[in-house]
Amino acid sequence: xxxxxxxxxxxxxxxxxxxxxxxxxxxxxxxxxxxxxxxxxxxxxxxxxxxxxxxxxxxxxxxxxxxxxxxxxxxxxxxxxxxxxxxxxxxxxxxxxxxxxxxxxxxxxxxxxxxxxxxxxxxxxxxxxxxxxxxxxxxxxxxxxxxxxxxxxxxxxxxxxxxxxxxxxxxxxxxxxxxxxxxxxxxxxxxxxxxxxxxxxxxxxxxxxxxxxxxxxxxxxxxxxxxxxxxxxxxxxxxxxxxxxxxxxxxxxxxxxxxxxxxxxxxxxxxxxxxxxxxxxxxxxxxxxxxxxxxxxxxxxxxxxxxxxxxxxxxxxxxxxxxxxxxxxxxxxxxxxxxxxxxxxxxxxxxxxxxxxxxxxxxxxxxxxxxxxxxxxxxxxxxxxxxxxxxxxxxxxxxxxxxxxxxxxxxxxxxxxxxxxxxxxxxxxxxxxxxxxxxxxxxxxxxxxxxxxxxxxxxxxxxxxxxxxxxxxxxxxxxxxxxxxxxxxxxxxxxxxxxxxxxxxxxxxxxxxxxxxxxxxxxxxxxxxxxxxxxxxxxxxxxxxxxxxxxxxxxxxxxxxxxxxxxxxxxxxxxxxxxxxxxxxxxxxxxxxxxxxxxxxxxxxxxxxxxxxxxxxxxxxxxxxxxxxxxxxxxxxxxxxxxxxxxxxxxxxxxxxxxxxxxxxxxxxxxxxxxxxxxxxxxxxxxxxxxxxxxxxxxxxxxxxxxxxxxxxxxxxxxxxxxxxxxxxxxxxxxxxxxxxxxxxxxxxxxxxxxxxxxxxxxxxxxxxxxxxxxxxxxxxxxxxxxxxxxxxxxxxxxxxxxxxxxxxxxxxxxxxxxxxxxxxxxxxxxxxxxxxxxxxxxxxxxxxxxxxxxxxxxxxxxxxxxxxxxxxxxxxxxxxxxxxxxxxxxxxxxxxxxxxxxxxxxxxxxxxxxxxxxxxxxxxxxxxxxxxxx
Numbered sequence: 063x064x065x066x067x068x069x070x071x072x073x074x075x076x077x078x079x080x081x082x083x084x085x086x087x088x089x090x091x092x093x094x095x096x097x098x099x100x101x102x103x104x105x106x107x108x109x110x111x112x113x114x115x116x117x118x119x120x121x122x123x124x125x126x127x128x129x130x131x132x133x134x135x136x137x138x139x140x141x142x143x144x145x146x147x148x149x150x151x152x153x154x155x156x157x158x159x160x161x162x163x164x165x166x167x168x169x170x171x172x173x174x175x176x177x178x179x180x181x182x183x184x185x186x187x188x189x190x191x192x193x194x195x196x197x198x199x200x201x202x203x204x205x206x207x208x209x210x211x212x213x214x215x216x217x218x219x220x221x222x223x224x225x226x227x228x229x230x231x232x233x234x235x236x237x238x239x240x241x242x243x244x245x246x247x248x249x250x251x252x253x254x255x256x257x258x259x260x261x262x263x264x265x266x267x268x269x270x271x272x273x274x275x276x277x278x279x280x281x282x283x284x285x286x287x288x289x290x291x292x293x294x295x296x297x298x299x300x301x302x303x304x305x306x307x308x309x310x311x312x313x314x315x316x317x318x319x320x321x322x323x324x325x326x327x328x329x330x331x332x333x334x335x336x337x338x339x340x341x342x343x344x345x346x347x348x349x350x351x352x353x354x355x356x357x358x359x360x361x362x363x364x365x366x367x368x369x370x371x372x373x374x375x376x377x378x379x380x381x382x383x384x385x386x387x388x389x390x391x392x393x394x395x396x397x398x399x400x401x402x403x404x405x406x407x408x409x410x411x412x413x414x415x416x417x418x419x420x421x422x423x424x425x426x427x428x429x430x431x432x433x434x435x436x437x438x439x440x441x442x443x444x445x446x447x448x449x450x451x452x453x454x455x456x457x458x459x460x461x462x463x464x465x466x467x468x469x470x471x472x473x474x475x476x477x478x479x480x481x482x483x484x485x486x487x488x489x490x491x492x493x494x495x496x497x498x499x500x501x502x503x504x505x506x507x508x509x510x511x512x513x514x515x516x517x518x519x520x521x522x523x524x525x526x527x528x529x530x531x532x533x534x535x536x537x538x539x540x541x542x543x544x545x546x547x548x549x550x551x552x553x554x555x556x557x558x559x560x561x562x563x564x565x566x567x568x569x570x571x572x573x574x575x576x577x578x579x580x581x582x583x584x585x586x587x588x589x590x591x592x593x594x595x596x597x598x599x600x601x602x603x604x605x606x607x608x609x610x611x612x613x614x615x616x617x618x619x620x621x622x623x624x625x626x627x628x629x630x631x632x633x634x635x636x637x638x639x640x641x642x643x644x645x646x647x648x649x650x651x652x653x654x655x656x657x658x659x660x661x662x663x664x665x666x667x668x669x670x671x672x673x674x675x676x677x678x679x680x681x682x683x684x685x686x687x688x689x690x691x692x693x694x695x696x697x698x699x700x701x702x703x704x705x706x707x708x709x710x711x712x713x714x715x716x717x718x719x720x721x722x723x724x725x726x727x728x729x730x731x732x733x734x735x736x737x738x739x740x741x742x743x744x745x746x747x748x749x750x751x752x753x754x755x756x757x758x759x760x761x762x763x764x765x766x767x768x769x770x771x772x773x774x775x776x777x778x779x780x781x782x783x784x785x786x787x788x789x790x791x792x793x794x795x796x797x798x799x800x801x802x803x804x805x806x807x808x809x810x811x812x813x814x815x816x817x818x819x820x821x822x823x824x825x826x827x828x829x830x831x832x833x834x835x836x837x838x839x840x841x842x843x844x845x846x847x848x849x850x851x852x853x854x855x856x857x858x859x860x861x862x863x864x865x866x867x868x869x870x871x872x873x874x875x876x877x878x879x880x881x882x883x884x885x886x887x888x889x890x891x892x893x894x895x896x897x898x899x900x901x902x903x904x905x906x907x908x909x910x911x912x913x914x915x916x917x918x919x920x921x922x923x924x925x926x927x928x929x930x931x932x933x934x935x936x937x938x939x940x941x942x943x944x945x946x947x948x949x950x951x952x953x954x955x956x957x958x959x960x961x962x963x964x965x966x967x968x969x970x971x972x973x974x975x976x977x978x979x980x981x982x983x984x985x986x987x988x989x990x991x992x993x994x995x996x997x
Contacts, residue, residue: 072155073188074148074175076162079387080193084161087195088202095151097162098144102135102174104224110136123228125221127675131652133221137178140935145178152181159205164189164440165395166642167583169209170216176208192392192446215642218651222246222634225656229678230618230625237687238613238708243595246631247580249618251588252597253626254573255565256607256615262746265561266312270302271328275504276551277340277492279539288550289538291492291504296321296331298501304559312559328554334496340547343503344491350509352483352532354516356399356429357442357475360582361575363394366474368568368603369523371466375567375586380927381467382443389446390456390464391471395582396440399429401478405441408450409479416452417518421480429478444475463925477520483532485511490541494549508538525569561746564604578632594916606744609693609706609713617690621681625674696750704753706739713739715748715756767807769814776810778802787813797833797852812856817841821860829863831855842867882921888930895929897921911936 073094075081085094104124105111111121115134118126126132137145152158158181162168169187176185186205190197223246230244273293293301302320307313314322323331358366363382367373373381382394401409406426413422429442445451445468453469460468492504511517517533565573567589574580580588592598597611618626634655640646658673693706695715702717715737737756739748764778769789776789785802786795787810794813796802817832820840829842831849838849840863847866849855882904885895893908897915904921905914906929913932915924 069157070155071157071159072148072151073159073161076168076171077383077387079384080161083193083387083389084198087193087198093151093155095148096144097148097171097175098141100138100171100174101141101145101178102137104133104220105136112136123224125224127225127656130649131221131656133217135174135177140937148175149179152179152183156183158183158185159188159202160185160208161188161190161201163393163395164191165393165583166212166216166219169212170220172208173210173213191441193387193389194447196448197446211644212642214648215638218641218648219638221652222638222655225652225674226625229674230622233678233682233685234614234617236682237617237685237690239610239710242610242614244614244618244625245591246625246634247574247584247588248591248595248597249615249626250579250628250631251570251574252592252607252611253615253618254570255592255598255605256611258562258565259607259612259745261309262561262564263748264310265746266308266310267561268304268307268312268314268559269324269556270304270307270559271323271325271554271556272301272303273328273332273335273502273504274553274555275335275340275492275549276553277504277506277547278550279541279545279547286537286539289506289508291490291506293331293502294491294505295503296323296500304557307559309559309561325554325556328556331496331500331502332552332554334498334500335494335502335549335552338494338496338549340492340494340504340549342490342541342543342545342547343493344489345541345543346489348487348489350483350485350487350511352515352517354427354477354480354482355474355520355522356431357401357444357478358471359397359399359431359442360395361397361571361585363443363471364571364585365525365568366470366523367467368566369525370470372603373463373467374923375571375589377463377923377925378467379586380925381463384927385460385464385468385471386446390451390460390468391446392441392444394443396443397431397582398440399431399442400440401429401444401475402441404448405444405475406479408448409444409476412450412452413476413480413519416476417480421515421518423479423481427479442475443471445472450475473520477516480516480519481513483511483515483517484513485509485535488538488541490538492547506538508536509534510537511535525563525566525572564606566603566605568603570605577628578635579628581635601742601744609708609739609745612693612706612745613691613708616693617685620690621685622677625677693745695748695753698750698754702735706745706748712741715739715753717757764802766805766810769811776807776814778805778810789814795833799852816855818855820858820863823860823864829860829867831858831863840866847871883924885924885929886926888926888933890930890934895926895933897924897929906932908933 069091071092073081073084073088073092074097075084075094076097076099078096078098081094081096085092088094105121108116108122111124111134115121120126120128121134124134126134158179160172160175162171162175172187185208187208188201188205190201226246227244230249231242234242234244275291275293276288277291278288295301299319299321302314302318302322306315306318306320306322308315314320356362360379364373364375364378367378368375371378379394382391385391386394410422410426450472453465453472456468457465486509488508488510490506490508492506494502494504496502511533514533521531521533563569570589571585574585574588592611593600596608597614598605598607600606615626624630637646637651641648641651654673656674658676691708693708695704695706697703698717704715704717706713707716717735739756743752766776766778766787768775772790774790776787778785778787786793787805788794789810792814794816796805796813800809817830820829820831822828823842827842829840831838831840831854833839833852833855836848838852838855839846840849840858841847842863845867847863847869849858849866881896881898883897885897885906887893888895888908891908893910895906895908897904897906900912900914903914905912906924907913911933913929913936915921919928
């Protein structure tokens with residue numbers, strides 16, 4: 063779309079990739095530049111707060127809570143150079159178009175750009191759902207103003223999260239562990255995962271049996287000759303299945319009225335049914351119909367990408383972002399299942415081309431969203447453009463990840479406009495009377511799909527990996543009532559009830575969505591945050607809470623239950639929606655939450671409690687740190703209470719008789735009453751049997767025997783730095799080649815012989831062999847030489863040791879280890895990136911700048927874009943500040959003068975404070991913020 067003659071327009075987008083794509087669709091007269099995401103934010107720490115605000119009581123929050131919740135925004139250090147560039151460009155153009163994403167966050171970025179650039183030319187808001195030439199030209203032709211309601215909602219969310227995090231996190235630092243964090247949504251997400259693990263810990267398995275019969279028809283017609291049927295009832299009473307057992311006791315639920323077969327009962331019944339006639343007693347056939355799934359929204363895309371592609375939420379959103387910015391799909395942060403008329407037409411046309419006219423229903427399909435508190439009225443996620451490109455059309459243009467995700471989106475979109483899958487389902491009951499006159503009823507079900515419809519394009523996966531696929535068929539023979547059957551085989555089969563499955567990222571996103579917590583733009587960051595903070599680890603796809611998470615959630619549940627209440631958190635999302643719609647004032651909402659004023663806004667439970675500020679300050683003394691850091695497990699056979707303690711060096715087990723005073727304090731109690739918990743052990747795996755093993759052999763204290771020379775006991779112990787043996791005052795760590803599980807008394811005695819006196823040198827110096835941090839060695843005085851094996855410590859002779867010590871000390875440089883992975887060329891610096899293994903774990907480097915991988919990142923899964931961003935952030939922070947040299951003490955006179963100066967300064971400050979208090983407070987205008995560009 064050509065610009066007006068002589069008019070130059072600056073179009074500002076968020077990312078360089080988007081800028082590159084859009085610039086190709088605009089004619090001369092347009093300059094397209096990226097802001098690189100957010101340009102301003104609240105101060106991250108005290109160093110970010112400008113000097114003139116450091117004395118303010120609200121400076122640590124970055125929000126003036128006493129003056130209309132005005133926010134203090136600072137330009138990010140890594141954005142200053144780009145902001146300066148945009149300021150310069152803004153002075154050289156006639157118009158500015160802000161083309162950030164059309165959601166609350168994008169609207170806020172547009173507002174921040176205006177506040178920061180302070181342009182003197184007209185500014186217009188340009189919005190679009192896809193980056194195609196027609197969409198971009200239409201956006202330029204139909205600009206709008208910045209939606210201040212959306213900006214207010216996003217600002218309120220940011221301030222809300224800051225107040226929550228900055229007020230609650232210090233409580234965790236004092237009562238649990240330093241450097242922990244709390245968050246309005248992350249804490250609730252962590253609670254969901256912890257509650258599921260508690261259910262697994264309380265779960266008690268139950269065993270139940272049934273009979274699987276392989277039945278045959280005498281004269282086969284259509285369908286197979288044999289089929290399987292399962293025992294479902296005995297003498298009219300239903301056979302117990304997994305749902306009939308109490309999960310916490312393993313017993314049959316009271317009043318269930320079922321027959322609980324054990325192994326003997328099932329095998330005996332099977333024997334009594336052998337060679338008995340079987341008869342069909344009931345055949346019910348019903349039509350089967352399955353409607354297509356709605357097109358993808360953010361959460362369902364993350365769920366299906368996790369199930370089908372094994373993508374994490376972050377991986378899915380990064381890949382979708384690239385597809386969007388390069389014009390392949392529509393905007394990927396949405397909770398709308400709507401498709402535009404253009405998209406519906408494109409999908410129906412393509413279905414006819416690929417699957418035939420019979421696969422298109424007479425009328426287009428319309429979908430209604432089921433997401434609680436759905437907000438932005440975007441389209442669903444679909445292929446971009448008026449004519450969808452098939453996966454085959456784009457295969458050569460996309461990376462492996464991009465292609466897989468594009469194909470998933472394309473298939474789901476196409477399937478959403480196809481015909482239903484239809485067929486028939488049949489349910490059959492069969493009866494046999496045992497030799498003991500017991501009536502045994504068996505059941506079988508079948509499903510036949512006569513027209514797969516949309517299933518030809520797409521089949522949704524399930525969180526249950528054992529679940530049957532939607533397009534799977536189960537064929538039965540043609541059966542009629544009273545038809546005789548024979549049993550080819552009767553097999554008794556046992557089952558065990560299973561604990562509730564752990565959450566995966568996909569199912570946790572689904573749970574949050576159903577509760578109305580979080581938004582499309584936040585799900586991926588929530589998943590990443592709870593892992594980065596050490597609250598959740600992943601084992602395969604399963605999310606496992608750490609004991610640190612148990613301690614944090616336990617504290618919140620006991621002392622701040624409302625802050626992690628599901629309904630309360632969802633209600634805050636509702637109020638933010640009302641602010642976005644212009645129906646609610648952000649200041650009223652924040653005031654109610656923080657101070658507790660009740661004027662019809664905010665949550666009444668928090669309000670009546672005095673608000674967040676009062677809640678976290680007045681109740682602090684009621685929180686017993688030892689109690690919240692103790693997670694009870696059970697009482698052992700000797701009446702000792704076993705708990706998990708969350709300590710400075712990680713979680714550990716402790717046991718004591720209640721009220722005995724044993725084990726008081728983190729390091730209190732006898733060593734035998736503590737045992738470390740091996741890394742990677744899930745909370746639900748701490749069964750009484752496992753706990754017993756850890757105390758007696760797997761890491762606690764175990765007696766190996768007595769020292770024959772001293773009579774003192776030799777104990778195997780586990781310490782902060784690993785297992786060791788001890789006898790009296792002697793201690794010795796186990797060798798690398800030794801395992802505590804099979805350590806013998808002889809091996810322990812050998813270890814306790816270290817350091818071993820090898821002999822006396824001719825000059826009278828003693829020569830010792832020992833084991834150290836860097837391996838085995840021999841020593842005379844201050845001279846050390848390494849030994850080439852651990853066994854040599856016990857066998858090296860004096861002559862061999864002297865020969866080693868006499869040889870010149872050579873420092874052999876180790877050959878540089880090969881990189882763990884070569885990443886490719888950094889798109890920002892054009893330097894090759896590699897991942898290496900360092901002292902503190904894997905890190906990515908371009909040869910000059912290094913960035914450690916985060917807790918949830920792996921060398922295999924890290925993408926080039928992630929690596930580039932990590933290094934860019936590290937470069938933006940600059941080198942670590944050097945430690946200042948310690949100043950020498952000043953003479954006494956200077957000290958006195960300094961004290962006088964300080965006293966004078968304090969007097970002046972006090973006078974200013976008094977004057978400020980006397981001055982009448984000015985009422986702040988809403989929505990304004992203190993802006994600090996380029997400071």
